[in-house]
Each structure stands twice: as C-alpha cells, then as structure tokens.
Amino acid sequence: MTPELSTPVASTTGNDPANNATRLLTALHRRDGAATRAELTAQLDCGRSAVSYALSDLVERGLVVVDEHPQAFAVPGAASGRGRPSHLVTVAPTSPVVIAVHLRVDTLDVGAFELGGRMLRIEREAVEPSPDVEMTMRRIGRLVRMIAEEAQRPCIGVGVSLPSPVRATDGYALAPRHMNWPGVAARDLIAAQFGDATALAGIPVHVGNDANLAALAEYVHGAGRDARNMLFVTTEHVGIGGGLISGGRLFTGASGYAMEVGHTTANPGGELCRCGARGCLEAEADSRALLRAAGRPDAPATGLEYRARVVLADAASGDPAARNAADTVAARVGSGLAVLVNLLDPDRIVLGGLLARVLKLTPESLAAALHEGSFLERAVAVPVVPAQLSAPTLVGAAELALAPLLA
Amino acid sequence: MTPELSTPVASTTGNDPANNATRLLTALHRRDGAATRAELTAQLDCGRSAVSYALSDLVERGLVVVDEHPQAFAVPGAASGRGRPSHLVTVAPTSPVVIAVHLRVDTLDVGAFELGGRMLRIEREAVEPSPDVEMTMRRIGRLVRMIAEEAQRPCIGVGVSLPSPVRATDGYALAPRHMNWPGVAARDLIAAQFGDATALAGIPVHVGNDANLAALAEYVHGAGRDARNMLFVTTEHVGIGGGLISGGRLFTGASGYAMEVGHTTANPGGELCRCGARGCLEAEADSRALLRAAGRPDAPATGLEYRARVVLADAASGDPAARNAADTVAARVGSGLAVLVNLLDPDRIVLGGLLARVLKLTPESLAAALHEGSFLERAVAVPVVPAQLSAPTLVGAAELALAPLLA
DNA sequence: CTCATTTTGTGCAGAGGCTGTACAAATACA
DNA sequence: TGTATTTGTACAGCCTCTGCACAAAATGAG
Numbered sequence: 001m002t003p004e005l006s007t008p009v010a011s012t013t014g015n016d017p018a019n020n021a022t023r024l025l026t027a028l029h030r031r032d033g034a035a036t037r038a039e040l041t042a043q044l045d046c047g048r049s050a051v052s053y054a055l056s057d058l059v060e061r062g063l064v065v066v067d068e069h070p071q072a073f074a075v076p077g078a079a080s081g082r083g084r085p086s087h088l089v090t091v092a093p094t095s096p097v098v099i100a101v102h103l104r105v106d107t108l109d110v111g112a113f114e115l116g117g118r119m120l121r122i123e124r125e126a127v128e129p130s131p132d133v134e135m136t137m138r139r140i141g142r143l144v145r146m147i148a149e150e151a152q153r154p155c156i157g158v159g160v161s162l163p164s165p166v167r168a169t170d171g172y173a174l175a176p177r178h179m180n181w182p183g184v185a186a187r188d189l190i191a192a193q194f195g196d197a198t199a200l201a202g203i204p205v206h207v208g209n210d211a212n213l214a215a216l217a218e219y220v221h222g223a224g225r226d227a228r229n230m231l232f233v234t235t236e237h238v239g240i241g242g243g244l245i246s247g248g249r250l251f252t253g254a255s256g257y258a259m260e261v262g263h264t265t266a267n268p269g270g271e272l273c274r275c276g277a278r279g280c281l282e283a284e285a286d287s288r289a290l291l292r293a294a295g296r297p298d299a300p301a302t303g304l305e306y307r308a309r310v311v312l313a314d315a316a317s318g319d320p321a322a323r324n325a326a327d328t329v330a331a332r333v334g335s336g337l338a339v340l341v342n343l344l345d346p347d348r349i350v351l352g353g354l355l356a357r358v359l360k361l362t363p364e365s366l367a368a369a370l371h372e373g374s375f376l377e378r379a380v381a382v383p384v385v386p387a388q389l390s391a392p393t394l395v396g397a398a399e400l401a402l403a404p405l406l407a
Numbered sequence: 408m409t410p411e412l413s414t415p416v417a418s419t420t421g422n423d424p425a426n427n428a429t430r431l432l433t434a435l436h437r438r439d440g441a442a443t444r445a446e447l448t449a450q451l452d453c454g455r456s457a458v459s460y461a462l463s464d465l466v467e468r469g470l471v472v473v474d475e476h477p478q479a480f481a482v483p484g485a486a487s488g489r490g491r492p493s494h495l496v497t498v499a500p501t502s503p504v505v506i507a508v509h510l511r512v513d514t515l516d517v518g519a520f521e522l523g524g525r526m527l528r529i530e531r532e533a534v535e536p537s538p539d540v541e542m543t544m545r546r547i548g549r550l551v552r553m554i555a556e557e558a559q560r561p562c563i564g565v566g567v568s569l570p571s572p573v574r575a576t577d578g579y580a581l582a583p584r585h586m587n588w589p590g591v592a593a594r595d596l597i598a599a600q601f602g603d604a605t606a607l608a609g610i611p612v613h614v615g616n617d618a619n620l621a622a623l624a625e626y627v628h629g630a631g632r633d634a635r636n637m638l639f640v641t642t643e644h645v646g647i648g649g650g651l652i653s654g655g656r657l658f659t660g661a662s663g664y665a666m667e668v669g670h671t672t673a674n675p676g677g678e679l680c681r682c683g684a685r686g687c688l689e690a691e692a693d694s695r696a697l698l699r700a701a702g703r704p705d706a707p708a709t710g711l712e713y714r715a716r717v718v719l720a721d722a723a724s725g726d727p728a729a730r731n732a733a734d735t736v737a738a739r740v741g742s743g744l745a746v747l748v749n750l751l752d753p754d755r756i757v758l759g760g761l762l763a764r765v766l767k768l769t770p771e772s773l774a775a776a777l778h779e780g781s782f783l784e785r786a787v788a789v790p791v792v793p794a795q796l797s798a799p800t801l802v803g804a805a806e807l808a809l810a811p812l813l814a
Numbered sequence: 815c816t817c818a819t820t821t822t823g824t825g826c827a828g829a830g831g832c833t834g835t836a837c838a839a840a841t842a843c844a
Numbered sequence: 845t846g847t848a849t850t851t852g853t854a855c856a857g858c859c860t861c862t863g864c865a866c867a868a869a870a871t872g873a874g
Contacts, residue, residue, distance in 0.1 A: 444822080444823075445821080445822070448822090455824085456824075456825090456826095459823070459824065459825095475823095489820045489821065490819085490820040490821025490822060491820080491821050491822040491823075492822080493822065494822085
C-alpha cells in the first residue's frame with residue numbers, strides 16, 4: 001500500500017500546528033532532553049536559520065537552554081570531527097514539570113518529570129485494596145500536591161495511569177481491575193482534588209490505561225524507539241494489557257478502549273477465562289497461569305508476581321517443571337502474538353513485566369509459536385524484544401501530561 | 408485516554424504540508440466534488456479571506472471552478488436563507504483524472520475518476536484465470552492507456568487494487584489469492600507498461616489490497632463517512648478481507664499487510680481453515696461456508712458468489728434450511744467481529760459484499776453474537792451497517808491515486 | 815417599492831514563520 | 845600558520861494566514 005493517505009489535519013485556528021518550534025521540542029524530548037543543534041537540524045530536515053528561529057522562541061519561553069561551549073564528553077554519541085563544534089541544547093532547569101501518578105491495587109507511585117522524560121523525584125506508598133474511591137482520590141491529591149510543591153518549578157499537568165480501560169472523552173475508568181471499584185469518573189474526581197485555593201488550581205488532569213501508557217513510554221524512551229508500528233504487551237500481577245503505537249501516535253480506538261489484548265485467543269479450547277471464553281491470552285500467560293503450569297497452587301492472591309518470578313528463577317537454574325511451565329507460557333504468548341501480528345502488522349513487538357522475563361528465558365519457544373501461528377510473521381520476521389524502562393507506566397503517565405506542551 | 412499525543416510531522420521541506428489549499432481540496436473531495444464557499448469556510452474553521460486565498464490558488468491551478476450564480480436547486484442540502492447566497496465550488500471539468508484498476512480472478516475493471524470521486528467511465532473485461540502474469544499486466548496496460556486517452560484530460564496517476572496483501576514500500580503483491588501466481592512485483596510490472604513513448608510515460612502507479620481500498624472508499628464516500636475509527640470487513644467469492652480507517656487514514660501496519668482479518672477466530676474448534684487453524688472467520692463465513700451451512704454441495708468453484716446469493720434469496724423467501732444457514736453465518740460473523748472490536752474499538756463497522764447481504768437479512772443474529780462476544784461492545788454499542796458503494800474497490804483504487812493531489 | 819437586516823465575497827495592511835545567502839566563528843589537519 | 849570544514853547568525857524576501865473595512869446580493873417588513 002502506498003503510504004501517505006492524508007486527510008485534513010484537525011487544526012483549530014488554521015494556523016500551522018506542526019511548526020518547527022514544536023517539532024524541535026519534540027525531537028529534543030525524544031532524545032531524552034539533550035541534543036546538539038546540528039542533530040536537531042538534521043532531524044527536522046530544515047535550514048540552520050529555521051532552527052535558530054525556533055530555538056530563540058523556545059529559549060525565550062524558558063523551555064530550553066543552549067550551551068555554547070559544551071564539553072566534548074557531554075554528548076557521548078556525537079562524533080567530534082572537523083569543523084565548528086555544535087552547540088548543545090538541553091531542557092532548561094527551570095522548565096515546567098508534570099506530575100505522574102501510577103495507581104495499582106497495592107501501590108501508589110507519584111513522580112515529577114521534566115521535558116525529556118527525566119524523573120526528578122518519585123514517592124511510593126503502599127495502599128491496601130479498598131473499595132473507598134474517595135479516600136484513594138484524596139490520597140492521590142495529597143501526594144501530588146506534595147511532589148508538585150517540592151519540585152519548585154511550574155507544574156503544567158498531572159498524568160494518571162489506572163488499571164482500567166479509560167474513556168477518551170472524559171477520563172472515565174470503565175472497569176478498574178482488582179480494585180473492587182465500579183466505573184469511576186476518574187479525571188473529574190482527581191481534578192476536584194486541586195481546588196481553587198491550592199497551588200495546582202485548575203491544572204489539567206489526564207488519565208490513561210496502564211498498559212497503553214507503558215507502551216507509549218517504551219516507544220518514546222525505551223525499546224520501541226523509532227519503530228513505525230510498535231506492539232506492546234505486558235502483564236503485572238493478573239491480566240494482560242497492551243498498546244499499539246502507530247505512526248508515532250498511541251492508537252486509542254474511537255472510545256479509548258482499544259487494544260484490550262488479554263482476550264486474544266492463545267490456546268483454542270484451553271483454560272476457561274473470566275470473560276467466558278476459553279484459552280484467552282490472559283488465562284494462559286499471566287502470573288497465575290505460570291504458577292498453575294508449574295504445578296504450584298495459587299491460593300493466595302497476594303505475592304503472585306513475586307512467586308511467578310521465583311518460578312522463572314527456578315527455571316533458569318534448571319528445575320525441569322519450572323522450565324516446562326515457562327516454555328508452555330512462552331508458547332502461549334507466541335500464539336497470542338501471532339493473532340495480533342496478523343491483524344496489526346507491527347515492525348517491532350515489545351514485551352513488558354513478566355512477559356519480558358519469559359522472553360529472556362525462553363525466546364525460542366515464543367518465537368517458534370509466533371512463527372507457526374502467523375503467516376505474516378513468516379513473511380516479514382517481526383523482532384520481539386524485552387522492555388527497557390524500569391517504570392514504564394509512570395513514564396507513560398508523564399508522557400500523557402507532557403503531550404500538550406509538544407502540540 | 409486524552410487525545411492528541413503528537414509527534415513531529417514528517418515534513419520534507421519544513422513548509423506547512425497541511426495548508427488551507429490542501430485542506431480545502433480535501434474537504435471538497437469528501438463532499439463528492441461540490442460545496443458552497445460558506446460550507447467550506449465552516450469546515451476549515453478559518454476566515455473567509457483564507458478561503459479566498461486558497462481558492463484563488465486552486466482555481467489558478469485549474470483544479471476547481473467557482474460558480475458565482477448558482478441555481479438554488481444546484482445544492483440540495485443548502486438551506487437558502489437570508490443574506491447573500493454563497494458561491495458554488497466544484498471540481499473543474501478540465502481537472503486531472505486518475506485511472507483505477509480492479510483486478511480479480513475473473514474480471515478486470517478499469518475506470519477513470521476525477522476529484523470528488525466521480526466516475527467518468529468504466530470498462531469491464533472478463534478474464535480467464537491464468538498463471539501468465541505478464542499477459543495480465545499487458546492487458547491492464549492496454550486498457551489503462553485506452554481509458555486514459557479517451558478521458559481527454561491530464562492523467563496524474565494509476566491506482567491498482569489486487570487480491571493480495573501488498574507491501575507498502577514497493578507495491579509487491581505477497582500472495583495473490585486464487586490467481587495461481589507467486590508473489591509479484593506488481594507496481595514495477597504495471598509501471599513498465601507505460602514506457603517512454605506512451606502518453607503515460609513515468610506516471611505514478613499505486614498498488615493496494617482490495618479490501619483495504621474498499622474500506623478507504625466507504626470511508627470517504629460511503630457508509631463510513633465521518634467515522635473516527637471505521638472497521639470494514641468484506642467478502643467476495645472466497646476469503647475475507649478487511650480494513651481500518653483510523654484518524655482519517657488507512658491503517659496499513661508497518662509493511663502494508665495489516666488487517667488480514669480472515670483468520671480471526673470466529674468459532675473455536677470449528678471448520679479447518681487452509682491456514683491450518685480451526686474456526687477462522689473466512690472458513691466460517693465466506694460464500695463457500697454459507698453454501699456448506701445450507702447443505703448445498705460446493706463442488707464447482709465457479710459461480711460461488713452467485714449461488715451464495717441464491718441461498719440468501721431463498722432464506723428471505725422462507726426456506727428454513729437457507730434461513731438457518733444465514734443465521735449461522737451471521738452469528739459467526741458477529742463472533743469474529745467481537746474479537747476485532749475488543750482490539751480495535753471502532754465506532755462504526757461497515758460490512759461489504761456477501762456480509763452486507765447477510766447483515767440485511769438477519770441483523771439480530773449478528774448483533775447478538777457480537778454483543779455476547781465483546782465486553783467492549785456491551786459498553787459502547789458499535790453500529791454495524793452495510794456498505795453503500797456499488798464499486799467500492801475501484802473507487803478505493805482511485806482514492807489511492809488521488810491521494811498525492813490531496814497531500 | 816424602499817430600506818433595514820443578514821450573510822457573503824474581496825481588497826488591503828500587517829504579522830508570523832520559513833528560506834536562502836552571505837558572512838563570521840570555531841574546530842581539525844597538513 | 846593556513847586551509848578545509850562545519851556550524852551559528854544576520855538580513856532580505858516570500859508565502860500564507862488574520863482582521864478589518866467595505867461592497868455585493870439576497871430576504872423581509874413597512
């Protein structure tokens with residue numbers, strides 16, 4: 001298919017929304033906040049004057065600083081050759097920050113991030129699973145205000161990751177996993193934490209699905225860099241989530257609920273899934289499934305993740321039953337991915353959480369199942385790689401809050 | 408998920424690629440080639456002066472004409488109220504055309520189209536299934552040259568629809584269905600038909616997958632208009648294809664091979680598919696499957712499409728076995744769509760070919776199966792509608808060739 | 815029939831952003 | 845020390861969009 005089937009860009013003012021200043025800022029962000037002017041000129045594919053012009057704007061707005069006498073070792077990759085050395089452009093130390101929130105059933109992470117994706121500070125609290133939504137929201141509000149205050153820099157947004165499909169229009173969390181919550185108007189409830197009196201009054205709050213946000217983070221700063229069509233699949237605890245980054249954008253679907261990959265068929269006629277079908281990916285390849293395959297009873301729901309890792313460690317050190325279980329799960333993952341590959345035609349697959357560990361342990365079983373199940377993979381050979389970031393979901397939440405600045 | 412996760416626009420020159428002239432032309436195209444200035448001003452959301460400026464450019468380039476004294480009845484929808492009546496903008500009668508080609512195993516359609524999607528002329532030839540690729544290519548070349556010559560207008564491109572996954576980079580047809588062909592370098596072979604001597608020397612040739620192109624056509628001119636995320640599924644003859652239009656663009660995946668929906672599981676443990684799996688959508692819901700479900704042997708491969716329609720006609724007039732078969736197929740389609748909906752979160756599903764007929768006949772069976780199989784559909788209710796165009800694939804091929812003009 | 819009202823198209827001044835060119839600055843290498 | 849090479853900046857100019865003022869073309873009330 002010949003590319004570039006364009007449509008009118010949704011431009012509110014008619015003014016150029018993709019001007020060079022924005023593109024430059026985005027390029028800098030993707031390079032983790034530091035790049036030479038020469039690199040930026042090359043990447044933007046425009047004249048040096050245009051970069052000068054765009055940069056002066058960004059410097060004026062206090063977003064970036066230009067170091068005219070960079071040490072050679074400041075940029076590891078930059079080959080120092082002949083000619084005048086290029087100035088180093090970095091994110092300004094007084095540039096605005098965003099606060100990222102990652103809520104799970106048992107933990108609450110809140111961090112401050114600046115442009116470029118650097119984490120300035122992180123705070124983790126243990127939380128007990130509680131059906132009290134209001135209390136959790138207040139807790140989030142308190143922690144966000146604290147982190148924002150400590151940052152001592154202007155705060156332009158809050159990004160929140162939730163273990164739930166999230167509606168695009170209003171940040172409604174449709175079905176929070178394992179939280180014992182009904183659907184909640186998450187964005188409004190969280191925004192309400194920042195009343196008129198506080199320093200964060202009226203701050204924009206963005207909410208997204210955890211796996212989607214992790215996908216976004218891996219694309220921008222991790223193992224998915226520069227992919228044209230990156231498929232991300234991950235599992236933490238129970239259930240399997242995914243995300244697709246296509247043409248540089250997170251694919252959210254019409255409502256925001258897209259890429260619920262957990263119920264892709266990985267093993268026809270296999271385990272009964274809570275969705276009612278059999279052999280769903282998340283019934284065959286999350287930590288519970290791994291424990292079951294290893295013959296280790298999984299009565300307590302706590303510590304599932306840890307115990308799953310033990311199985312993989314045992315497999316690595318030669319335990320045949322554990323090894324077998326890992327192989328089985330890897331094969332199921334491969335089969336599930338095959339279905340997704342046939343539909344989505346990714347040029348890279350990134351696996352996170354437990355799946356990344358399984359991939360590292362037995363890449364062959366996974367690859368074999370993928371190869372067998374996907375005629376497309378046989379034609380184009382899709383690389384499957386483990387995720388790189390240590391806190392992808394939190395980084396993704398930050399990404400969400402930074403997006404308006406890059407648009 | 409909050410929208411607008413932007414990335415730098417791939418802009419070759421740094422110049423604004425989404426200028427108003429382009430956006431205006433696209434808007435006019437989407438309105439089938441005729442609109443008032445006032446409508447265009449509203450749609451572009453910019454000042455009247457900007458439209459003036461953009462229009463003068465398009466008029467100068469000979470693409471559109473402005474009728475300053477339109478008859479009131481010329482635009483059916485335009486409510487004639489107070490105030491000065493708006494000028495009518497239409498595609499210029501001397502504007503360039505494109506030639507669209509639709510190759511199937513038994514027919515070859517070639518048509519000339521102008522901006523706005525109007526078909527100026529169509530020629531159909533019956534072809535015999537032949538493994539002789541070269542001969543078919545020459546046949547296409549001859550017919551295209553003839554139609555182009557007769558059009559008496561500048562021809563700016565050739566769009567070709569093939570029954571095969573098509574590689575985005577070079578128009579390579581990976582696996583032509585039922586053609587008894589190996590993979591062929593379709594774009595190059597067709598382009599070679601327009602040598603230096605001919606009037607079409609060096610004309611750009613664009614190749615795409617038939618179902619993808621039909622999806623594109625229904626989106627731009629048919630049942631998918633204005634959808635944000637349109638899923639299209641169709642079948643003609645044997646096999647099932649699909650396409651996704653997301654954010655106004657055809658989703659092609661990384662290689663161009665995306666949306667091979669035929670092997671989505673519609674009936675776990677069902678019929679053995681030629682891909683090796685069981686219960687694939689195309690093993691359960693193409694014309695062959697319908698005939699089988701109706702208990703009518705399907706020995707000859709010819710006329711499958713016609714005989715499938717007879718089954719549906721019989722079902723409509725009360726034949727219980729035929730009715731039963733239609734219901735079964737509809738349910739399978741619903742189940743297959745459920746898988747796709749969970750992944751892709753469309754806000755509209757358009758069914759073409761045999762599936763459109765099945766939908767019209769027994770919408771309830773299909774809806775029930777979709778509802779049961781997709782938790783997402785239960786949350787958002789996705790409308791399923793039949794396709795509207797009579798030659799969607801050909802229109803889609805034209806769309807492909809017109810795209811460069813709209814970019 | 816006349817005039818106010820409404821809606822639309824155009825001309826013009828101006829701003830903003832980009833391009834290309836010429837020139838100056840800063841390095842490596844001979 | 846001088847040349848080649850690469851990079852940043854200043855400046856003139858162009859293209860596109862905006863906003864305003866004004867003219868044009870219809871409706872409808874009196």
